Amino acid sequence: MWATNLKVLGVVLGTLALYTLIANKIPQVQSEVPRALTLGADVTPEQLVQAGEQVFTGIGGCTTCHGLGTRAPNLLTDEKGQGPIGARCGKRESGKDCKSYLHEALVQPGAFVVPGYEPIMPDMSRTLSPQQVWAVIAYLEAQGGSVTVTASDIPAASSGGSGGAAGPGVAGGSTDPTAILQGAGCLGCHKLGSEGAAVGPDLTRVGARLNAAGIREAILQPDAKISKGFENFAGIMPKTFGDQLTANQLEAVIRFLAARK
Amino acid sequence: MVDAVHLLQAATDSLPAYRDFPVIGSRAAVWIAAEIHLMFAAFVLGVPMFAVVAEAIGIFGKDQRYDRLAKEFTRLLLIAYSATAIWGAVLTFLLATLYPKFFAYLTAIFGVSMWVYVSIFFFESFTLYLYYYGWDRWKVGRAKLGHWALGILLNLWGTLVMFIADSWLTYMMTPPRDVTPETVPTSIKLWHAIANHTWMPINIHRLIGNVVFGGAIVGAYASYRFLAAKSDEERAHYDWMGYVGNFIAISALIVLPFAGYWLGREIYQYDQSMGITMMGGFMSWLWVIQAFLIAVLFLTGNYYLWVGMGRIPGAERFRPYTKWLLAVLVVGAIVWGTPHTMIADSRELAAMGGSHHPFLGVLGVMSAKNTAVNLMILATFLSFLLYRRANIRPVVAWAQSGTRIQGAMFAIAAAIVLFFGIRGYFVEAIVRIGYSVYQVGAVLSCIIFVTVIDILMARGAQSLGAIQWGKMPPRSQYALFILAVTFTWLMGLMGFARSGIRQHWHVWQVLQDTTKYAATPALGQAAIMISVCVLIFLALVGFIFWLGGLAEKSTFVPAGKEAQHVGH
Numbered sequence: 001m002w003a004t005n006l007k008v009l010g011v012v013l014g015t016l017a018l019y020t021l022i023a024n025k026i027p028q029v030q031s032e033v034p035r036a037l038t039l040g041a042d043v044t045p046e047q048l049v050q051a052g053e054q055v056f057t058g059i060g061g062c063t064t065c066h067g068l069g070t071r072a073p074n075l076l077t078d079e080k081g082q083g084p085i086g087a088r089c090g091k092r093e094s095g096k097d098c099k100s101y102l103h104e105a106l107v108q109p110g111a112f113v114v115p116g117y118e119p120i121m122p123d124m125s126r127t128l129s130p131q132q133v134w135a136v137i138a139y140l141e142a143q144g145g146s147v148t149v150t151a152s153d154i155p156a157a158s159s160g161g162s163g164g165a166a167g168p169g170v171a172g173g174s175t176d177p178t179a180i181l182q183g184a185g186c187l188g189c190h191k192l193g194s195e196g197a198a199v200g201p202d203l204t205r206v207g208a209r210l211n212a213a214g215i216r217e218a219i220l221q222p223d224a225k226i227s228k229g230f231e232n233f234a235g236i237m238p239k240t241f242g243d244q245l246t247a248n249q250l251e252a253v254i255r256f257l258a259a260r261k
Numbered sequence: 262m263v264d265a266v267h268l269l270q271a272a273t274d275s276l277p278a279y280r281d282f283p284v285i286g287s288r289a290a291v292w293i294a295a296e297i298h299l300m301f302a303a304f305v306l307g308v309p310m311f312a313v314v315a316e317a318i319g320i321f322g323k324d325q326r327y328d329r330l331a332k333e334f335t336r337l338l339l340i341a342y343s344a345t346a347i348w349g350a351v352l353t354f355l356l357a358t359l360y361p362k363f364f365a366y367l368t369a370i371f372g373v374s375m376w377v378y379v380s381i382f383f384f385e386s387f388t389l390y391l392y393y394y395g396w397d398r399w400k401v402g403r404a405k406l407g408h409w410a411l412g413i414l415l416n417l418w419g420t421l422v423m424f425i426a427d428s429w430l431t432y433m434m435t436p437p438r439d440v441t442p443e444t445v446p447t448s449i450k451l452w453h454a455i456a457n458h459t460w461m462p463i464n465i466h467r468l469i470g471n472v473v474f475g476g477a478i479v480g481a482y483a484s485y486r487f488l489a490a491k492s493d494e495e496r497a498h499y500d501w502m503g504y505v506g507n508f509i510a511i512s513a514l515i516v517l518p519f520a521g522y523w524l525g526r527e528i529y530q531y532d533q534s535m536g537i538t539m540m541g542g543f544m545s546w547l548w549v550i551q552a553f554l555i556a557v558l559f560l561t562g563n564y565y566l567w568v569g570m571g572r573i574p575g576a577e578r579f580r581p582y583t584k585w586l587l588a589v590l591v592v593g594a595i596v597w598g599t600p601h602t603m604i605a606d607s608r609e610l611a612a613m614g615g616s617h618h619p620f621l622g623v624l625g626v627m628s629a630k631n632t633a634v635n636l637m638i639l640a641t642f643l644s645f646l647l648y649r650r651a652n653i654r655p656v657v658a659w660a661q662s663g664t665r666i667q668g669a670m671f672a673i674a675a676a677i678v679l680f681f682g683i684r685g686y687f688v689e690a691i692v693r694i695g696y697s698v699y700q701v702g703a704v705l706s707c708i709i710f711v712t713v714i715d716i717l718m719a720r721g722a723q724s725l726g727a728i729q730w731g732k733m734p735p736r737s738q739y740a741l742f743i744l745a746v747t748f749t750w751l752m753g754l755m756g757f758a759r760s761g762i763r764q765h766w767h768v769w770q771v772l773q774d775t776t777k778y779a780a781t782p783a784l785g786q787a788a789i790m791i792s793v794c795v796l797i798f799l800a801l802v803g804f805i806f807w808l809g810g811l812a813e814k815s816t817f818v819p820a821g822k823e824a825q826h827v828g829h
Contacts, residue, residue, distance in 0.1 A: 023788030031781035122534035223438035
């Protein structure tokens with residue numbers, strides 16, 4: 001009986017040892033807690049690129065989708081003959097230079113979706129600090145292009161600005177609703193009359209569906225109620241407009257949209 | 262009420278956020294307690310399902326072996342319940358002392374459900390006592406049916422208890438979208454927190470998983486008793502029990518991936534980044550390990566069946582087919598285990614031209630993997646079919662055409678799986694995802710219709726001889742041990758996947774883990790923790806089985822008192 005017991009023990013321990021060994025032989029990746037980078041005022045482009053590469057291949061999780069060529073555009077290698085991302089980022093959206101485009105792509109990914117791909121990119125400002133976001137932008141610019149991110153961009157990011165825009169709020173602090181909707185990137189996903197894209201609900205007659213309180217909630221807590229037919233896009237709309245817009249801007253947009261019946 | 266809330270808030274505010282545990286640290290302590298509690302919980306939820314089905318077969322099939330089998334396992338449940346409760350208490354005390362603020366947060370939302378949980382556990386325990394101690398008292402007629410109803414009630418209580426506990430852990434993964442870090446926990450409605458995005462998918466996944474686990478543990482118990490048996494009759498009894506356990510475990514395992522797909526889809530719908538972290542981020546290699554473990558389960562389960570055919574007169578007709586089935590399983594396992602997305606640095610990515618290996622990458626995509634796993638399921642089902650058919654020769658007039666129709670169904674199902682697998686390479690991802698439904702549908706339809714035909718065809722079949730239960734080589738029994746260890750380890754691994762995708766959050770994007778253990782460990786360290794937990798659990802289960810043997814003799818009844826086993 002002892003021989004049987006020892007054999008059973010051997011099988012159990014052997015099986016456990018095999019699984020443990022295999023799990024220890026594969027590449028070991030630990031999911032680190034995102035930590036703020038300490039980038040001083042004298043940070044060099046090389047330091048930014050180096051920090052960005054660590055975020056890109058590590059905690060950012062970017063290589064999960066970027067590089068397969070099917071789920072999301074290749075960034076480090078050629079994409080449809082246009083070169084790596086640093087070589088093509090300045091030509092993606094008209095009126096946006098490489099830096100602005102990449103910043104928008106990271107923190108407002110729904111604003112512009114590359115044709116042929118699904119809008120699956122998460123808002124990276126939810127998981128990365130502004131310093132990390134800017135470091136990634138520098139790293140991406142370095143892939144076939146030149147690095148234009150400087151230390152002066154980073155404080156702008158931490159105050160919630162979009163790519164170095166000056167002053168409080170978006171659109172330079174303007175209270176013109178159409179300028180705010182443009183500046184905040186709303187039309188990247190929502191149609192307003194003949195303008196905008198049809199990723200999110202159409203805003204042309206939004207006042208007929210929602211009152212002012214409903215519109216306010218939809219802007220500040222976009223996932224609180226998901227419009228029918230848009231369930232698959234839940235989580236895409238940024239939750240940062242409460243921080244980005246001034247109180248005057250928010251109320252101006254709400255009044256403007258509530259009146260569109 | 263307001264005063265109570267203020268008191269709770271004051272108590273919460275005065276708590277330290279964390280305390281540490283000596284030597285192994287607070288995370289490892291909670292990990293071990295939670296994991297072992299969960300394994301025992303799966304055992305005490307899975308085995309009653311097994312017992313109540315076995316009792317029903319005993320009643321309605323008038324086969325007393327099944328009734329005694331059910332009773333033998335219910336006896337073991339009594340001790341296992343104590344172990345489950347003890348580990349549950351350990352987990353609660355550890356959480357309350359090591360993570361006091363987090364625990365206070367959870368109790369502020371789920372306090373009422375925790376009271377209900379304890380009440381139901383109380384009812385469950387006493388239903389179990391009635392079920393076990395009333396076994397011999399209520400053993401005939403209506404009383405027996407009443408006893409069986411007690412078994413169903415026991416399962417009902419157990420399921421409710423599990424559903425409540427699932428709501429706590431799924432809330433941590435997928436809290437309602439309107440809950441933010443600023444939301445006061447006492448303001449969150451209980452049902453709103455319970456009915457979160459992944460609650461029901463986890464409930465269903467665990468329900469099926471518990472059946473698999475219960476079957477595997479029953480198989481391991483029977484195999485040990487087989488190896489320790491002192492007579493041929495005893496060996497025959499435990500050989501049969503091992504077969505039943507393995508059959509239930511593998512049958513439920515075939516359904517489990519579909520529940521897993523549903524859970525995965527819900528996670529993606531809740532938060533894309535969470536889904537991507539799970540399937541393609543730092544956890545991507547976990548699925549390669551999972552594929553390896555499931556390949557072990559398929560290969561070992563089939564191996565047990567093929568060895569078992571050695572004790573069935575007439576099975577030699579089907580022996581030549583086993584090498585082809587083995588080939589399908591091995592090739593399928595290799596394809597399934599091919600990594601999909603690899604974490605790599607920029608030089609490695611540039612060298613490969615992307616995250617995929619230039620050659621192996623073709624096998625790492627979903628089209629290839631879905632095709633492989635569906636063909637493996639078909640091959641395993643065919644093994645079962647050959648096993649069933651081994652010692653009978655159908656005598657119905659349409660036997661030959663029936664067999665041809667069955668063959669055609671297998672061929673059509675395999676062709677559909679292959680067709681959509683290949684076509685998946687040439688279409689957009691969104692279209693390709695839909696193809697898995699057609700592949701799964703073809704396989705499930707084949708399994709259902711072929712089984713129906715087989716049952717009808719076996720009516721009045723000519724027997725080629727009784728199964729010679731007990732005439733199994735010992736190596737087949739060690740296969741059952743490997744199955745039990747692998748199922749348990751797989752459960753630990755999947756638990757790590759589910760919990761690990763929260764990364765450094767106690768409650769995803771609501772309550773952050775700020776301990777020094779907040780980083781989610783790499784797979785190697787997780788594997789060591791899982792192995793430690795499995796070892797502790799199996800050692801305790803072994804002790805429980807030994808205690809069961811001390812307390813009462815097994816339900817095996819020597820020959821002369823009843824007929825020899827002849828059926829499946």
